[in-house]
Amino acid sequence: MSDYNFAYLDEQTKRMIRRAILKGLAIPGYQVPFASREMPMPYGWGTGGVQVSAAVLTPDDTFKVIDQGADDTTNAVSIRRFFEKTAGVAVTEATAEASVIQTRHRIPEEVLRADQILVYQVPIPEPLRFLEPSEVETRKMHSLEEYGLMHVKLYEDISQHGAIATSYAYPVKVEGRYVMDPSPIPKFDNPKLEMAAIQLFGAGREQRIYAVPPYAKVVSLDFEDFPFEASKADHACDLCGAEDSYLDELIVDDAGGRLFMCSDTDYCSTRRKAGHVGAQGVPLGEDAA
Amino acid sequence: MQTDALTGGFADAPIDAAHAFRRIMQVMAQPGRIETVTGGTPPAPLSQAGGIVLLTLCDPETPVFLAPSRDTKAVRDWITFHTGAPFCGPEEASFAVGTWEELNGLPFPIGTAEYPDRSTTLIVECDRLSQDGATLRGPGIKDTATLSLPERAAFQANAKLFPLGLDHIFTAGDQVAALPRTTKVS
Structure with missing residues (x-):
């Protein structure tokens, strides 16, 4: 352990955040004001999500952090290390092994279970703000x-x-009452907002916490003649061949060569380990990465 | 102040509170679910779970209302020493502790249209908790759940106030369950 209090924040701050989380769960989609603290990272890097994670983590947890689906970006790595150091929790990149998952702008492809908690980093919690x-x-x-x-x-x-x-950040109505910003997840992820896991949203700079309890009704706003459509790039993953996952488009050379790959890196690598190979992929272990 | 008040708090506050909160959050997110909490031993007549909920959630920022059956000197001293929470009447309460007969009908704040979160959370002390009795539907519940509620009509009326209303944490021995304002009771 380190010389920090467990999970960095002091106990009174955690109690204040915990009370806000309970109110958020009791009033799904309503943004509960909370006294957000300065965190040792800049606003926009997930200070809200970090504070919510600090309030829910226990030493028994296994923690996973994703940034746009990836476990290995700077933001994800630094937040994961932050809680490894200050809370002493186990960390993982495997979605199925994690008990608490902090996410920036994606919902993992793998279906989450009732014993898991998904914590979102939210930049602008107010869907009506713009x-x-x-x-x-x-x-x-x-x-x-x-x-x-x-x-x-x-x-x-x-x-x-x-x-x-x-x-992205496609507005939803929760339990027929509050219109909520699901954070800037692609609208492809919106149907997954109705899930078995507890979803908590933290906006540090804007000082708001909100929540969606398991199985709560989350409806993407639309019109009868223009129904909501969860869209993605019309392509399969070039590395693992998945046709059901959200894709990132990469420019891979100066000649305009492109590659589509799963934004969820754990999902992609799990599939590749299982032997799936996409159009431009090579079996795992043979490439330089 | 008796020295009894100094004991019975969390032995390792950050860790014990984290475990206790996690259980409390799970029961609030999944009405009908029953969990056990450990780590604190409040003086009688406060239940162990009731005391732990107070240790986990209360501090000088949260006025607490004690119903007559829980309003003893030992309980007051214990809450004051371990949480620093001030005591108040029902109108100002963030949290209220007592049996359902005592708490039902008191003028607790139910929030305002613009701030529905400014409402009281009732810690309802029960003799027992079990997954039978009233049928629950709503957020956090896949199809239906059942929970031994002290009655139904008051909770049905409370749910009609949504998004305003009271949230309830039921405690018996070391067990906790919860009923947020969103749950439809039948």
């Missing part, structure tokens, strides 16, 4: 369930682009 800059007004709109403006925005998408062009 439509109405005043917090006083957006709070009033939530209290009156006045979400017409959001439908106008989606309608304007259709009138300009012929389809709902919003492709």
Whole structure:
């Protein structure tokens, strides 16, 4: 262990965050204000998610962090090391082995279980913020369930682009009451928001915590004649051949060569270990990586 | 203050509180689920689970209301020493502790339209908890769940207030269960 209190934060701060988490679970989709602390990382790097993780972690947990699906990016590695050092928790890159998963902008491809907790890093928790800059007004709109403006925005998408062009941070309605920003996950992930695991959302700079309990109804906003569609690149993963996973597009050379690969690195490598090979892939172990 | 008040807190506060909170969060996220909590031993008549919920969630920022059956000097001293939470009437309470007969109908805050979170969480001390009795539906429950509730009508009325309303944590011995305002009771 280190010289930090368990999981870095002091106990009174954790109690305050824990109370906010319970309120969030009791009022799904409602953004509970909390007194966000300065964390030893800049805003935008997951200070909200880190504070929520610090409040829920126990020494028995196995912790996984993903950034856009990847376990090996700077952000994910530093947060994982942070809790390895300050909470002494075991860490993993395997989705199935993790009990707490902190995520930036993705939901893992593998279906999560009831004993797992998914913690989201949220930049702007207020789904109405870009439509109405005043917090006083957006709070009033939530209290009156006045979400017409959001439908106008989606309608304007259709009138300009012929389809709902919003492709990430796609607004959802939770339990038929609160419109919620699911954080900037691709809309491909929206159907997965109805899951067996507990989902907690932390926005550090904006000082809000919200939650979606297991099996809560989460509906992506749409229109009868323009129903919601969970879209992804029309391609299979070039490394593992998966056709059901969300893909990143990579430019791999100066000649415009492209490669599509799973954004969920654990999902991709698990499939490759199982022997799946995509169009540009080589069996695992033979490539330089 | 009696010296009894100084004992019975968490032996290792950060770790014990983390384990206890995790259980409390799981029962709040999954109404009908029953978990056991350990690590604290409050003075009677406060149940072990009731005391641990207070140790886990209360501090000088959370006024606590004690119903008459739990409002003894020993309990007050213990809560004061271990949490520093001030005591108050039902109107200002963040948390309230007592039996259902005592707590039901008191004027607890249920939140406001703009801040529905500003409501009281009731810690309802029960003789026993079991997964039979009232049928529960709602967020956190796959199809239905059952829980031994002290009654149904009050919880049905509470759910109608959503998004306002009270949240309940039931405690008996070392067991906890919960009923947030979203759960439909039948």
